[in-house]
Structure formats: structure tokens, C-alpha cells
Amino acid sequence: MKMLTTIGLETHVQLKTATKMFCGCTLAFGDEPNTNVCPVCLGYPGALPVMNRQAVKFTVQAGMMLGCRISPFSTFDRKNYFYPDMAKDYQISQNVRPLCIGGGVMIHDAEGNEKFIRINHIHLEEDAAKINHYATFSGVDFNRGGTPLMEIVSEPDLSSPDEALAYLTALKQILVYAGVSECNLEEGNMRSDVNISVRPEGQTELGTKVEIKNMNTFKGIHAALEYETRRQLAVIAAGGTVIQETRRWDTSSFETHSMRTKENAHDYRYFPEPDLVPVELSEELIESWRRELPELPAARRDRMVKEYGITPYDAGVLADAKANADFFEAAARAAGAKLGKLVCNWFMVEVMALLTAEKKEIGDCALKPEALAELVTLLDKGTINGPTAKELLPEIFRDGTMPNALVEARGLAQVSDTGALEAFVDQAIAANPKIVQDFKNGKKAAAGALVGQVMKLSKGKADPKLVSQLILQKLS
Numbered sequence: 001m002k003m004l005t006t007i008g009l010e011t012h013v014q015l016k017t018a019t020k021m022f023c024g025c026t027l028a029f030g031d032e033p034n035t036n037v038c039p040v041c042l043g044y045p046g047a048l049p050v051m052n053r054q055a056v057k058f059t060v061q062a063g064m065m066l067g068c069r070i071s072p073f074s075t076f077d078r079k080n081y082f083y084p085d086m087a088k089d090y091q092i093s094q095n096v097r098p099l100c101i102g103g104g105v106m107i108h109d110a111e112g113n114e115k116f117i118r119i120n121h122i123h124l125e126e127d128a129a130k131i132n133h134y135a136t137f138s139g140v141d142f143n144r145g146g147t148p149l150m151e152i153v154s155e156p157d158l159s160s161p162d163e164a165l166a167y168l169t170a171l172k173q174i175l176v177y178a179g180v181s182e183c184n185l186e187e188g189n190m191r192s193d194v195n196i197s198v199r200p201e202g203q204t205e206l207g208t209k210v211e212i213k214n215m216n217t218f219k220g221i222h223a224a225l226e227y228e229t230r231r232q233l234a235v236i237a238a239g240g241t242v243i244q245e246t247r248r249w250d251t252s253s254f255e256t257h258s259m260r261t262k263e264n265a266h267d268y269r270y271f272p273e274p275d276l277v278p279v280e281l282s283e284e285l286i287e288s289w290r291r292e293l294p295e296l297p298a299a300r301r302d303r304m305v306k307e308y309g310i311t312p313y314d315a316g317v318l319a320d321a322k323a324n325a326d327f328f329e330a331a332a333r334a335a336g337a338k339l340g341k342l343v344c345n346w347f348m349v350e351v352m353a354l355l356t357a358e359k360k361e362i363g364d365c366a367l368k369p370e371a372l373a374e375l376v377t378l379l380d381k382g383t384i385n386g387p388t389a390k391e392l393l394p395e396i397f398r399d400g401t402m403p404n405a406l407v408e409a410r411g412l413a414q415v416s417d418t419g420a421l422e423a424f425v426d427q428a429i430a431a432n433p434k435i436v437q438d439f440k441n442g443k444k445a446a447a448g449a450l451v452g453q454v455m456k457l458s459k460g461k462a463d464p465k466l467v468s469q470l471i472l473q474k475l476s
Contacts (some may be wrong), residue, residue: 002201003236005229007158010193011171013150013181014127015058020146021126022049022092029187033132033141041126041146043088048275055148056099056279057289058180059124062150063100064290065178066119066171072281074099076273084140085128093151095270098123099279104155105174106298107166117167118155125149130188144188150180156195156206161225168192168218173297177322191216196225197242198232207232208242212249212256224249228256300325308332308340314348327362330369335376342376350390354397366400375403385464387455388412424462425470428453439475447471 019025023040039047060070077095100122109115129145131138152171158164172183172190183190192215197207210228215221232242247256295303297319304315304325318325328347332340351372355362375393378384384392384407392403392412406412428450429436435453438446447468454467 003198003233004201004203005159006156006197006199006206007160007164007225008156008195009152009154009158009164009167010195011152011154011168012127012191012193013062013152013175013183014189015055015148015150016179016181017052017054017058017148019052021052021055021124021148023146024050025146027147028143031143033139033143036143037145041087042142043086049092049273051276051279052148055124056281058148058178059099059122059150060281060286061178061289061293062152062175062180063103063122064293065174065296066100066103066105066122066152068100068103068119068122070281070286071097071099071101072283072286073097074279076276076279077270078273079125080269083128085131085145087129087142087145091126091128092273092276093125094123096272097278105167105170107163107170109166110160110162115157115163117157117163120153120155122150122152125151156197161222161229164194164225165218165222168221173320173322177294177297179294185217188216192221194221194225194228196228196232198229198236208244210242210244210256211246213246213259215249220249220251223254224256227254231256294322297322304329308337308344310341310344314344317348318344321362323362327369327372331372331376334370334373335380339373339376339380342380343372346372346376346389346393350393351397354394358397365397367397368400371396371400371402378403378407383407384412385462422470424454424457425450425467425474427457429471429474436475447475450475 017027020027020041023038025036025038025041028036040049063070074094074097076092078090079093079095080090082089098121100119102121103119105117105119107115107117127144127147127149129140129142131140154167158167175181175190176183181189194212194215195209196212197209199205199207210232212224212228215224228247235242243258243261245261246259248259249256301312301315301319304310304318305312310318318328324347328344331347332343335343351362351367355365358365375389375396379386379389384403388407389403392406395401395406396403432450432453435446435449439450450471451464451467454462454471455464
């Protein structure tokens with residue numbers, strides 16, 4: 001019997017606000033444990049929360065980018081549980097009236113077809129503290145406790161680990177574009193609880209759901225889903241029953257292991273947060289936040305193809321990282337849209353190679369968009385040739401120097417004077433009789449070797465196209 005897999009994701013995204021959700025403590029990754037804390041985020045009796053307006057704005061803007069309906073009226077609730085990572089023994093979250101409803105993410109399935117993954121809702125809450133495990137003890141770092149955390153709950157529309165990976169990749173890209181989160185997986189900015197079940201094809205009712213908690217790498221989520229699918233199918237094939245439970249992913253054995261039977265909503269004893277007023281958003285405020293939003297990545301890809309004449313593939317690669325797309329567009333506009341394709345070629349091939357070699361992001365190097373635009377313009381005008389441009393780029397990349405200044409200071413302008421080039425061509429022909437004879441014997445490619453000789457004589461400053469024409473004229 002053919003079995004179907006159903007997957008839903010609850011993705012927790014830390015918002016990049018300067019301070020915590022309900023207090024003024026600074027948010028800074030990597031600080032000494034328990035140094036960015038106060039009575040509010042440590043849950044001291046009598047300490048009252050004050051809502052972070054920027055966190056509300058970021059959540060609403062994320063919802064807009066994902067096509068959600070924004071709730072003009074939303075409330076906060078207390079989610080009660082007794083874990084060492086929550087000092088108050090409850091978490092301030094949203095249960096009944098979240099900020100964002102509906103929406104979704106477009107992905108491509110295994111056959112390359114578009115598939116829309118629906119979002120149920122997005123709610124805002126505070127993050128728990130971080131538990132660090134050592135050889136003989138564990139410690140709780142409350143620096144993370146109280147971080148504004150947006151939870152994006154998908155509908156069970158995903159049907160394979162590959163689709164889950166595509167959804168998370170697209171979701172991350174949209175949130176980074178929106179500027180609401182760094183989505184840095186290594187720093188725990190983005191984590192997911194994974195829900196998975198299997199059922200026979202034709203059965204409309206979903207199978208028994210199993211949750212895998214706190215997955216913080218896309219590769220790990222993919223591997224955990226593959227394992228859990230196999231495990232559940234094996235249980236059913238053996239005549240057993242899948243148990244509703246919470247499991248954890250073991251990165252050493254590449255297996256999931258049972259943690260506890262699954263809690264239901266009533267186990268958390270939700271009730272309205274008495275210390276916070278409801279969030280009321282006017283239509284004018286919502287629209288003002290909407291006007292600040294950037295293009296969606298998919299829309300940007302389509303526009304760059306039309307505006308700069310680049311290929312859909314190149315536009316897709318550039319749009320994958322917002323910083324790269326921003327840099328390319330700034331350089332292309334500085335050079336002029338007609339040179340967009342040339343700017344793209346230089347960025348995709350030469351600049352990306354330097355970034356890879358130096359293990360840097362585009363924002364970490366000294367190269368500025370104006371410098372790349374100037375280099376490409378000098379090349380297009382024939383002021384310098386390709387080899388000279390390639391020779392200059394690493395220095396411009398490291399030091400941020402403008403190429404025109406280097407060309408003038410070092411006399412690197414391309415030699416296009418016919419008289420001067422003819423002297424180099426005559427010298428090359430006289431010094432290489434064998435190459436000349438090869439050409440006369442029908443080996444037309446021999447002319448390329450003479451071009452190389454002329455480039456050496458001119459110290460790389462000759463115009464290769466003009467040199468090639470002159471050589472063919474003289475040899476013919």
C-alpha cells in the first residue's frame with residue numbers, strides 16, 4: 001500500500017531588535033553568560049513587562065511579506081510550563097489572537113512545479129533562556145531569555161523532506177529581505193519544531209503526529225525527517241501503532257529518540273496576560289509599515305532580468321543573497337543599465353571567486369559598487385583590456401582603490417594607436433618565423449600565438465582585437 005507523508009513546521013525566528021521583548025536589556029550574541037539580564041527577564045516578583053514596539057512592527061512586516069492578514073487587534077497570553085529555561089515558570093506568548101493570519105510561501109516541488117505552502121498564523125512571544133550542557137553539569141544562560149521570537153506555523157502542506165527544505169530556504173530568504181531577522185542558524189536565530197505523520201493513500205484523516213523539537217540546521221531537519229519517515233513506516237509495516245509524542249534528533253546516531261508524550265494546548269493552561277494591554281493597530285499605521293517593505297525575492301529576480309538583460313539563472317543566484325543583489329544593482333546603475341550584463345559577468349565570476357578565496361561576504365570587503373562600475377566602464381570603453389582589469393581587481397577588492405586612479409598612476413591605459421601597435425606586430429613576426437610559417441601552411445590558430453607575443457612586448461597594454469586584425473592583415 002502506498003503511504004503518504006505529511007509535514008508541518010513551527011519555525012521560531014529571533015527578531016533583530018536592539019533590546020528584549022519586554023524589558024530594556026541589550027541583545028548581543030556571545031556575551032558573558034547572565035550579563036544582559038534584569039528583574040523583568042529573570043522573572044522577579046513584581047517586575048512588570050513593557051512591550052517592544054519594534055518587535056511588533058517586525059512581526060507585522062514579516063506577515064506582510066508572507067501575504068498574511070494583519071490583525072488590528074491582538075492579545076498576549078501566559079503559557080505555563082516548568083522548565084529551567086523559563087525563570088517565571090511561564091512564557092508570554094500569543095494563543096487566541098495572534099498578529100498575523102494566513103499567508104504562505106511558494107516553493108518548487110520535486111518535479112519543478114510551483115507549490116504553495118500555506119501558513120496558519122504568525123504569533124509573537126519571548127524566547128526562553130539557553131541551557132548549556134558541560135561534562136558534569138548544566139548551566140542556564142538568561143541572556144537569550146526574553147529575546148523577541150516570532151513563531152511561523154505552517155499548515156500540514158509539505159509532503160517530503162525536500163519540500164520542507166525548500167520551504168525553509170524560501171522562508172529564510174524572505175525574512176532576510178524584509179530585514180526583520182538575520183536568520184543566522186549558527187547563532188540559533190532560526191529554529192524549527194517539526195511535525196510529521198504518515199497515512200495510507202486515499203485516507204483523508206491525517207496519521208498520528210510526532211513532533212521533533214528544536215531543530216536548528218536545515219541539513220539536520222532534512223535528515224531527521226527522512227529517518228522519522230522510515231521509522232514510522234517500519235512501525236506500521238510491523239503491525240504496530242505510531243504513538244503521539246515528542247522526540248529529539250541525535251546528531252551522533254542520526255536517529256530520533258522519544259522525550260515525552262505530546263502535550264496538548266490545555267496542558268499549558270493558557271490564560272490572558274494580565275500585565276499587558278492588547279495590541280491595537282490602526283489602518284494608517286499598518287499601511288505606513290507596508291510602505292517600508294522591500295521587493296520580494298521572486299519579484300526582484302524578474303525585474304533584474306528585464307532591467308539589466310541578465311539571464312534568469314544569474315538573476316536567481318544574485319537574488320538568493322540580498323547583499324549580493326544590492327551590490328550588483330548599485331554597480332549596474334552606476335555603470336548604466338546597458339552594461340548590466342557585463343557588470344553581472346564580472347561580479348558572478350571574478351568578484352565571487354575573490355569572496356570565496358578570502359572567505360568573506362560582499363559587505364566585508366573594501367570593494368565598492370562604484371569601483372566595480374568604473375572598472376567595467378574602463379573595459380567597455382577600451383581604456384583597459386581584460387587582462388589588465390583582472391590584474392587590478394584583487395587590489396581594488398582588498399584596498400577599495402578606484403580603478404581609474406590606478407590606471408592613470410601606472411600608465412596602464414590600453415594602446416590603441418595603430419602606428420605603435422604595428423611596430424610591436426612587426427617585431428613579433430620577425431622574431432617568430434616558425435609561427436609565421438605555420439600560419440602560411442594553413443594553421444590559422446597560429447595567429448593567436450603572435451597576439452600573445454605582441455601582448456608581452458606591450459606589457460599587456462595592447463588592444464587584443466586591434467592586434468589580431470593587424471597580424472591577419474600583415475600575414476595575409
